Amino acid sequence: MFRTLLTPLVARFDLSPKTTTPQVLAPQEEEDELTPEDFARDVIIELMRNSVENLKLAEDTKTKIQVLAEIQRILQKDGHTKDVFRELDGFLILMSLLSNVQDRSNLIVEPAEQVLADVLETTRLVISDLSEAMHKHNENAEYFRNVVGYGSLEDALRGLITNSKTVDHTLGLVLALATHDFSVSDVFTTLRATPEEELDTVVAAIEGRLGIIRRPGAILILWNAIPQVAVDDDVMRCAILKLFELLSLASHRNQAILSTIGLVRSLFQRFYTARSDPAVTDKERHILQKLLRRLLDMGATTSEARLIFQKTIKDNNTLDTEILDVVRFGIKSRWLEHFSMESPAALVLREDNFRGLPSAGFTFMIWIWVSSLPQATHPLFTVKLSDKAILSISLDKDGKIRLSTTETAILSSAKVHTYRWIHLTLVHYPSRTSTPSIRELTYHVSLRLTQLPAGFFLDGVLSDTLDWAYPKAEAVQSGTYTIGDASSTSKMSWCIASSYLLTTPLGDDLPRLIHHLGPRYVGNFQDPLLVKFLTYEASTSLNMFLATVATKQPSAHTHLTQSTIMKAVKHGLGIPESAVGFAVSPISASESATSTLVDGFKREGDVFVVKAACLDMALWKIGGAAVALRLVQVANVG
DSSP, X not given: OOGGGOOOOOSOXXXXXXXXXXXSOOHHHHHHHOOHHHHHHHHHHHHHHHHHHHHHHOOSHHHHHHHHHHHHHHHHHOTTHHHHHHHTTHHHHHHHHHHTTTOOTXXXXXXXXXXXXXXXXXXXXXXXHHHHHHTTOHHHHHHIIIIIOHHHHHHHHHHHHSOTTTHHHXXXXXXXXXXXXXXXXXXXXXXXXXXXXXXXXXXXXXXXXOOOOSOHHHHHHHHXXXXXXXXXXXXXXXXXHHHHHHHHHHXXXXXXXXXXXXXXXXXXXXXXXXXXXXXXXXXXXXXXXHHHHHHHTTOOOHHHHHHHHHHTBOTTSOBOHHHHHHHHHHHTOOOOSEEEEEEEEEEEEEEEEEOSSOTTOEEEEEEEEEEEOOSSOEEEEEEEETTEEEEEEEEOTTSEEEEESSSEEEEEEEEOOSSSEEEEEEEEOSSOOSSOSEEEEEEEEOTTSOOOOHHHXXXXXXXXXXXXXXXXXXXXXXXXXXXXXXXXXXXXXXEEEEEEEESSOOOTTHHHHHHHHOTTOOSOSOOSOGGGGOOHHHHHHHHHHHHHHHHHOOSHHHHHHHHHHHHHHHHOOOOOGGGEXXXXXXXXXXXXXXXXXXXXXXXXXXXXXXXXXXXXHHHHHTTTHHHHHHHHHHHHHO
């Protein structure tokens, strides 16, 4: 079926994807100018071309296996060959091989054991080549997702998944493709061979082997295969569902991916029908409920929310308390759209006519959520002139902030904690005055945005001050703003809700108001009525702060603090659009890995746009208070 999709090929291309050659050049001159590195690269690119051509023409299984192994070796050796593989329709050839891997009608009859071994080995090599061709190559990954499609991969695998002799091996390879870790390819064969009484122990041991999901489309294939794999096997079905639960618990990235690829609807429907199905064990119902809660913690789309709220009311017009409990759990979630960063990962904005930091001073702000602290100092924000860093804000392995401009200092009072949203603000004035030139402000907020640790909020706005010289402007040259770190040595799991660079230093009291707007706020602080963006909790907290300051410190400074904050609440911050150096948030970010991410920023490394939709936000979209009042009405009638 894929043979008709292949484009006409030539045995040799005039130009390699990465080589530029003058239009007129004598052969001798070309040989003289060709460096050993370029020559070696051209040789391996030519090997890739020949291998893909040989794979297309191969007829017997042994030859196909040898060529597939050679392609895998070449892909691992030189990343430049991945472009050649794509341009020679390598992905489509692999899909064609996979869809016909069990077709042995035109071959000499061989022993059944040998036939099965060849099928399994061919499948393994095809999946391995697919995984390697997309690994750390955004163009190939996007090409496969949008042009070839994971639906085509699922169709090609259908015969292997429905075959009892190949299903476990195939599903293990799909899991390996999803995580780009082929050490987990034996998971399903291990689960199948494990006695029921030992299954929980074996599943728990697998947890440490599960990594980050790299290919969400492959995970969806695995999920769709559950009904076919374990339709009459309760033990295997429970084991696979438990595997998905462990995947969701392995990392925040996994939870975000599983919540946003459409599993919530089918999972909820399975949970809803399982309650009245006598064939479903209590253990399976419990796993379904835990997995559903885990995914709803990241939110639900409007269609998913509508289905859940509809099922909350039974046919006899009474409340379904079990479903209501799921709603109650999901409505507590406060996750928002954000960038999930698995280092190396960075958002990079490049400018050509760049002289350095704004001459009038600046304010840098960022909302971050850290899953695990780095093993070594990890940059959060860096400004560079060419290759020279003129400003760097980094996170140390103990959670403290490290600041570098013309000097370097560790801000001992500003400590980042994990598993909570944290707002960092750096205010830098342009000259030495009676007021310290640098202010580092740190605010903490719990994941539910309701609890504010006193040490950082109630003790005052400023946590550290430094009196440093402002970086001097230099000659016009290229420069970069980098949020995160794309170097191969970086290692940290974290998230970004939004980040701003203002070309003016804000007053000491204004960051507190901006913090109260919360990580959900993604505007540019230009609305004159910022009060409408404050939640009831934020408004109450801000009023309590002002009242406390007025009680404990009755002075002119207190009056100034109150008047500054109240003026900003009533009339806005007064920040003109020209003063916004950049404002980056995922609200309008492109999910394409090869295009500009948002407002000039490009992604480098592993950056995933999480389009989380909180259940409370979905509730307002499908009816708001009317839906909640209907539940109250039914509860009173019942």
